[in-house]
Amino acid sequence: MQQFPHDTIVVLDFGAQYSQLIARRVREMHVYSQIVPYTTSAEALKAMQPKGIIFSGGPASVRAEGSPRPDQGVYSLGIPILGICYGLQVMSIQNGGSVERPDKREYGFADLNVLNPASALLKGIGQNSRLWMSHGDSVSALPAGFEHTGSTENCSYTVIENKEKQFYGVQFHPEVVHTTEGKTFLENFVLGICKAQPNWDMGSFIANAIEEIRTKVGDKQVLCGLSGGVDSAVAAVLIHKAIGDQLVCVFVNNGLLRKGEAEMVLKLFRDNYKIRLQYANAEEAFLSALAGVSEPEAKRKIIGKVFIDTFYSEARKAGEISFLAQGTLYPDVIESKSPSGGPSATIKSHHNVGGLPEDLKWDLLEPLRELFKDEVRALGRELGLPEVLVTRHPFPGPGLGVRCVGEVTKERLDTLRDVDAIFIDEIRKAGLYHDIWQALACLLPVKSVGVQGDERTYEEVCSLRAVTSEDAMTADWFRFPADVLQRAASRICNEVSGVNRVLYDITSKPPGTIEWE
Template identity: 85%
Template sequence: MQQFPHDTIVVLDFGAQYSQLIARRVREMHVYSQIVPYTITATELAALSPKGIIFSGGPSSVRSAGSPRPDAGIYELGIPILGICYGLQVMSIQNGGTVERPLKREYGFADLTVLHPEASLLKGISANSRLWMSHGDAVASLPDGFIQTGSTPNCPFTVIENDEKHFYGVQFHPEVVHTAEGNQFLQNFVLGVCQANQDWDMGFFISTAVEEIRRKVGDKQVLCGLSGGVDSAVAAVLIHEAIGDQLVCVFVNNGLLRKGEADMVLKLFRDHYNIRLQYADAEDAFLSALKGVTEPEAKRKIIGKVFIDTFYDEARKAGEISFLAQGTLYPDVIESKSPSGGPSATIKSHHNVGGLPEDLKWDLLEPLRELFKDEVRAVGRELGLPEEMVNRHPFPGPGLGVRCVGEVTKERLDTLRDVDAIFIEEIRKANLYDDIWQALACLLPVKSVGVQGDERTYEEVCSLRAVTSEDAMTADWYRFPPDVLQHASSRICNEVKGVNRVLYDITSKPPGTIEWE
């Protein structure tokens, strides 16, 4: 492992649901944060020279045999440590404290009693500050040198500190929005205790990324697949900034794109950025392979296979290629391979990090793999990408193929494109687009009776969906003003031939996923 080129807070991941969120919160302070597995050795960690270490929460009980433990040598490095939930408990046990299962578990809100307002973690924290708890175990006795600085009715040791060793712990989750002053707790540790410099911004990232791309690529050629989404677009423009015409982009029109998307991509990258771009119109090949297929996972596999075949055909035309560029992001990497090294449930494979052939003859170039989505958008703005591209809602790799529920046909896709375009247009007209993480329309394999133009109709049903989220790990359905949905529904039924009923999906994630398939 290489030492980071700027002040860094390292998050030791014990398999927590919120490890990504901890790293995000730190980066929002303009301090770089990196997640590493809890199995990292003290020597490896010391070589990174972090300004501070955060132990994440985790799903295990610290009292169970075989539960995760960090290298005990980490406590001897002299680097400040903050333990969150499980991280607090494991730090307590390894330093001589005890953890027990209390009579009452805590899941949900709790009010903090501040016992020492001058304590390092509690500076600027209000009395009775609202916290978010989620734990079955709790510290029963403190290690030597620690003091109790904050409590809740069901948890005496909610905040503990050892200022001499710079060890700190909280039983609640400061990284979640439900904790009212969570950012202040984290700032007290990162900026106060650790004295980290706030030198992480997208300008710094771009300059270092450009240097690294040039160093890695040398005089060789890079192939990049464009999808029309923000991730691949930013990756392509960043790489082009570094190596110019050594980059060759391939844009495969699979016939599953949004309305006007192919023209937009061609105009932006050929005309505006002057990027070498090969265009493959493969709509017929995709639709032929999908004919009669209705099972969602089968669709994904077919779309993936035809894409790879088409992409390789185009790659052969590009000459000698040494690198394959992808718009892989940090959440893609973490979700696809648990950084804790422990078991993780796979909901779906990511089209960037999964599905590549084992005998891939190119080296991978993934310049965005340490960034979160909001950081990628910021990079795009720095590089001059238009706001319409930078701020686009996420779009699935298989495109409208997984929003055209049931059989995928040219006719149904054209209908869905029109529905989707109207829905997005109405959201933009209401100035709500930026309030929503993702908005989408699905065409359902259901027909309903309607009355249009004084005539009985028997047409298809569409479902509209919009969600709010921070990272797509969880999502809540968006509460539209009723008139927005009314206008969208009215326009769809009046302007889109073949649709006579519009539904609005109010399922959160979990239990549903954001996409229907």
């Protein structure tokens, strides 16, 4: 568990899909937050010296045998606790209350009836404030010493509290944007009840991270893979700031890069930043390993393995290497496995965590592991990286390998590179690039009949996709002006040989993921 010399709010994770969002909302207040497993002992929690603890929601029913429970000793630490949804229910049961499955359950919007405006948690909250509910079970009897301070039409105990012990619970989700005053609820707890000081920012993160990197690395060498994306670039510059030429960066041209990517990376990091950079052109090795493979997870694992094999080869040229640095972020970890040890499900393996061999020869160094994407961008600005790099849309570690849906070949990749370049160019020309979280093009494993130059064609189909998001945990499709899509589609069909049909993907996340594979 990473430690910071700042006030901390601990999020106890019961496997909720929104645990990371809770932590993110706390950080927006400039208060550090950290997610830990619900199995963390009371002694370990006390050692972290948090100003407050938040119990997340969770997918389990608190009434089920074997459902997650925190250490009972957490209630004796004298630390304020806020239970959210499942967290409210487990707090109630462990303190002598009851939870049942009512006749009427709540999913979606509900209006809050404020019963005690003097409650510290409800300070500034308006009557009939809109809440987002998602629960089947509800508290049916309060524990001794608790009172209910808010209700909804179908839930009597929507907000509860034990003022003396500073235990609070809400049946709704204040962390999601659908709860209109969710930010106020969380600020009331974090800043008001817990009295956490808002003194955590990227400047303080840098100072602490540099100290940790130097302590961990000592006089040893670190190998870092550069991709040209924001994450690896920020990680490399941060590590270089900490240990200088002990960092050896390797840029692997895997043949899965965007148009002009290799030239850009070499110029920026070798020429401008004077970072020790080794260039490995491994395009043939990657494409040979991917030949005939179309299953997404298999492609990711193959790309990860060849990437590591290439690193081993480059490492021998750099001398003795002890650490492998990666730009792994919180969402990367969450979507690969629960970082808390909680019962959340795997969505997909990430190249930074899913493709590593068990006998990895180096220790991992992941200085961005606790950060969300927008925090990494802020960190990059603090480190002086150029804005054009800091604001780049996310790009997957497996590159175009997971955007070339189906089998990956050099011919298909070259086609996709041209499609992608045209799409991004049109977005920039329209002045929309910074309004979009991520824009991408995919080449689909289907062909369609078309007419080009009065001749019948049977060519490939591409799909364009652009989404808005805060941290990639959820995303909505971007509403383009029709003329932007029309220009992009027209250029693609006219300028890219082998493509005769262009689609636009309007799937949100959930139910889809941002990437197709």
